[in-house]
Amino acid sequence: MQPPKIASFQPPRRTLMGPGPSDVPRRILDAMARPTIGHLDPAFTDMMEQTKTLLRYAFQTENKLTFPVSGPGSVGMETCFVNLVEPGDKVIVCVNGVFGGRMLENVKRSGGVPVVVEDAWGRAVDPAKVEAAFASHPDAKILAFVHAETSTGAQSDAAALAAIARKHGALVIMDCVTSLGGTPVLIDAWGIDAAYSGSQKCLSCTPGLSPVTFSQRAIDKVKARGTPVQSWFMDLNLVLGYWSGEGKRTYHHTAPINPLYGLHEALVMLAEEGIENAWARHRAQHEALKAGLEKLGLEFIVPEAERLPQLNSVTFPEWVDDAAARARLLNEFNLEIGAGLGALAGKIWRIGLMGASARRENVDDCLKALAAVLGK
Numbered sequence: 001m002q003p004p005k006i007a008s009f010q011p012p013r014r015t016l017m018g019p020g021p022s023d024v025p026r027r028i029l030d031a032m033a034r035p036t037i038g039h040l041d042p043a044f045t046d047m048m049e050q051t052k053t054l055l056r057y058a059f060q061t062e063n064k065l066t067f068p069v070s071g072p073g074s075v076g077m078e079t080c081f082v083n084l085v086e087p088g089d090k091v092i093v094c095v096n097g098v099f100g101g102r103m104l105e106n107v108k109r110s111g112g113v114p115v116v117v118e119d120a121w122g123r124a125v126d127p128a129k130v131e132a133a134f135a136s137h138p139d140a141k142i143l144a145f146v147h148a149e150t151s152t153g154a155q156s157d158a159a160a161l162a163a164i165a166r167k168h169g170a171l172v173i174m175d176c177v178t179s180l181g182g183t184p185v186l187i188d189a190w191g192i193d194a195a196y197s198g199s200q201k202c203l204s205c206t207p208g209l210s211p212v213t214f215s216q217r218a219i220d221k222v223k224a225r226g227t228p229v230q231s232w233f234m235d236l237n238l239v240l241g242y243w244s245g246e247g248k249r250t251y252h253h254t255a256p257i258n259p260l261y262g263l264h265e266a267l268v269m270l271a272e273e274g275i276e277n278a279w280a281r282h283r284a285q286h287e288a289l290k291a292g293l294e295k296l297g298l299e300f301i302v303p304e305a306e307r308l309p310q311l312n313s314v315t316f317p318e319w320v321d322d323a324a325a326r327a328r329l330l331n332e333f334n335l336e337i338g339a340g341l342g343a344l345a346g347k348i349w350r351i352g353l354m355g356a357s358a359r360r361e362n363v364d365d366c367l368k369a370l371a372a373v374l375g376k
């Protein structure tokens with residue numbers, strides 16, 4: 001067989017303002033280019049400990065069991081569900097967009113009995129509906145919801161939802177893939193038992209790692225399981241020996257060494273900025289973008305009080321060819337924005353202001369590019 005004549009890949013330079021990945025700062029890419037060492041090397045395990053400490057800061061938690069799962073946000077999601085949901089467990093699952101739908105799928109595949117609370121796409125989860133679901137299903141063991149629904153740009157009141165679950169003695173699983181680092185995520189203050197995020201959204205790292213955190217209540221439920229977790233890779237009982245085996249770390253799988261350098265750097269940068277400042281920066285850039293989008297006549301689909309600063313969903317004029325407009329943004333302006341997903345495909349654009357992408361230059365460039373494709 002002849003060797004294929006293919007040269008090294010040189011990606012084009014883009015400005016990433018979609019639903020993730022976000023722009024990755026040079027400093028993080030440089031960190032990832034440092035020498036690969038063994039994953040059981042003491043220098044590496046020291047870095048793993050630092051990463052856990054940094055993640056606790058990002059999640060605002062004292063949870064010991066806080067670490068990055070080796071896999072994208074979807075693997076973090078599955079890790080939460082396969083460990084916490086035992087066959088026959090009743091789970092109240094809130095669906096107000098694509099990712100709530102994936103939670104539902106996870107509940108079913110884990111053998112759970114789902115009770116679905118539905119809300120319109122583009123709206124927050126309604127706490128009154130969750131309260132009603134617990135009233136009809138007092139035996140529900142878990143409440144699951146998406147804090148920041150990236151498919152629509154709606155943010156739900158996590159504190160209120162978690163309080164309802166607490167009152168009914170249920171555990172809480174929260175998706176904070178898009179919220180972590182961009183808008184307050186207060187795991188301990190809210191009483192969240194299991195949460196998962198992603199490296200490539202407001203943390204501005206490359207995709208492929210999923211920070212997770214588990215409360216003692218969650219760990220107790222996993223330890224008390226009558227049936228083994230059906231996934232060997234995601235079984236927390238086994239992963240624990242790797243990520244928290246103090247001094248006696250044992251092989252479970254080979255950690256993605258260099259991507260973890262990148263996440264470590266991203267988290268160091270978040271700590272340097274201060275998480276409250278990062279939240280404020282996302283908010284400020286959202287305000288600037290919002291003013292410009294409204295001037296262009298683009299309308300938000302989410303009511304103002306329920307809007308995520310880091311994910312702006314707007315409708316566009318009927319005469320605009322969605323795919324052609326986004327292709328023009330990409331080819332002429334090197335700008336990526338997100339298309340609609342699921343039921344909103346072809347109906348909206350999703351403009352992300354996540355992590356390093358949440359800066360004034362990006363907002364200005366995006367507004368200029370949009371004005372051009374809209375003929376303004």
Ligand SMILES: *Cc1c(COP(=O)(O)O)cnc(C)c1O
Pocket residue numbers: 020072073074075077099146148149150151175176177178198207208
């Ligand atoms: C992006 C995203 C995910 C999935 O993360 P991947 O890294 O793409 O697997 C899950 N939930 C939400 C809310 C997301 O925005």
